[in-house]
Amino acid sequence: MSSNLEKESSAGRPRSEEAHRAILDATLQLLAEVGFSALTVEGVATRAGVGKATIYRRWPSKLPLVVEAFSQLPALEESDTGNLRDDLKKMLRSYLNLFNSTPLATVLPSLAGELAHNPELSELLNPVIRGRRQPLTRALERARDRGEIAEGIDLDIAADLVVGPIAVRLFFGGGPISPKIVGPIVDTALRGIQTSAV
Amino acid sequence: MSSNLEKESSAGRPRSEEAHRAILDATLQLLAEVGFSALTVEGVATRAGVGKATIYRRWPSKLPLVVEAFSQLPALEESDTGNLRDDLKKMLRSYLNLFNSTPLATVLPSLAGELAHNPELSELLNPVIRGRRQPLTRALERARDRGEIAEGIDLDIAADLVVGPIAVRLFFGGGPISPKIVGPIVDTALRGIQTSAV
DNA sequence: ATAAGAACGAAACGTATAGTATCGTAATAG
DNA sequence: CTATTACGATACTATACGTTTCGTTCTTAT
Known part of the structure; x- marks a missing residue:
C-alpha cells in the first residue's frame, strides 16, 4: 500500500509524458477560448493530438482534468521586503x-x-x-x-x-x-x- | 417608418403578455440554476410552460433573450444623503x-x-x-x-x-x-x- | 530474438438534444 | 361569421457528445 504509486506494472508501453503535457496544455487553451461548459474531451483530444481514450485512461471526466490543468497555472509569487x-x-x-x-x-x-x-x-x-x-x-x-x-x-x-x-x-x-x-x-x-x- | 413599433397588424390574436413575463422569469431562473452555456431555449420553454415557437417568435436567439431578462433585474438604488x-x-x-x-x-x-x-x-x-x-x-x-x-x-x-x-x-x-x-x-x-x- | 502486455491515435457506435418546421386550436378585429 | 395571427405541442433533422473498439507501436522479460 505504501509502495510507489507511479510504477505498478512491469511490462508494457509506458504512458507518454509528452501526451500528458499536451493534454493539460490543450485543456488550458480551450478553457480560455470557449470556457468550462463548452469544453469537451473531444476538443481537448483533437487540440492535443491524442486519442480520446488516452485522456479517459488518465482522468475519469473533464472535471478532474480541468482542476489539474488549472492547478498547474502559476500562483501569486511571495514577496517579503519588510514593507x-x-x-x-x-x-x-x-x-x-x-x-x-x-x-x-x-x-x-x-x-x-x-x-x-x-x-x-x-x-x-x-x-x-x-x-x-x-x-x-x-x-x-x-x-x-x-x-x-x-x-x-x-x-x-x-x-x-x-x-x-x-x-x-x-x-x-x-x-x-x-x-x-x-x-x-x-x-x-x-x-x-x-x-x-x- | 416612424409609426408605432408595437402595433402593426390590425387583426389576429395578440401576443400574450403573460407568456412574455413567464419566459423572462424562466430565463432568469435557469440562468441562475445552470448558467448561460447550459441554458437552452427548449429548457426555457418547458419551464415557462410555452411552446418553443412562442419564444423564437419574439427573440431570434437566446442571446438577446438573456440580455433582456438580465436587464429586468433591479440595479443599484441611488442614495444621496449628503454624506x-x-x-x-x-x-x-x-x-x-x-x-x-x-x-x-x-x-x-x-x-x-x-x-x-x-x-x-x-x-x-x-x-x-x-x-x-x-x-x-x-x-x-x-x-x-x-x-x-x-x-x-x-x-x-x-x-x-x-x-x-x-x-x-x-x-x-x-x-x-x-x-x-x-x-x-x-x-x-x-x-x-x-x-x-x- | 521474440513473445506478452500496455498505451497509443483513429474511428465507429449509440444517444441525446439542439434548432426548425408543422400541426390543430384559441383568440381577436372587422 | 370570417380572416388573421398567436398559441402549445410535437415531429423532424442534424450535430456532436462520451464511450468503446480497433489495429499498431513501444517496452520489458524471457
Missing part, C-alpha cells in the same frame, strides 16, 4: 504579468462563473483557489506583526480590498489590465479614499 | 439584499464568466452592466464636489475599491454574503488599511 506597500505592489504586478504570458486572465472568470452552478467543481477547485491567495494573506500578517496595520482592520477585508479592483476589471472590464493601475490601487487601499480632514 | 459613507453603506446594503430576493447572486458570475468568450454577449451586456454602476459613480462625484475625496484619488479606482470585496466574495466565496460586511468594507475603504502613523 507592506512594496510587497503588495510587487506581488500584484508580477501576477498581472501572468495575465499576458498565461491563459489565467480568461480561465479565471470562466471557472468562477461555473463554480456557482457546479458544486462538484466547487469542492475540488475552491481549496486550490484559496491556497493561491496565501502569499497575500501572509504578507498582510507580517505587516500586522510589524504594526503596519491600523487598529480594528479585518485582514480578510484588507486582502479583498487590494484584490477586488483587479477582480472587477478582470470580470467586467473586457480589455487587458495594465500593471500601471497597481500603484494607485495599492496606494488608495493603504491610505483610504477619504480626506484625512473628515 | 459619502452613508450613501455607500445604504446602496451596498440594499444591493446585497437583492441577492436574497432575486437570482442576481448567481446570474452575475454566470454572465461574467461568459463575457470573456462571447464577444457578442459582451457587446450587448457591457453597456447594461456599466449603466448599473452609475448610482455609485454619481455618489462618488457628489462627494468629490463636496471635498470629501482626498487629493489625487481616481474615482474609478475608488469605486472598484468599494465594490471589489463584494465581487470577490460573490465569485469565489461560495456561500451567501452577509450585509454585515458592508460597514467594515466601506469604513476600511474610506479610511485605508494602514496606520496613520506610517
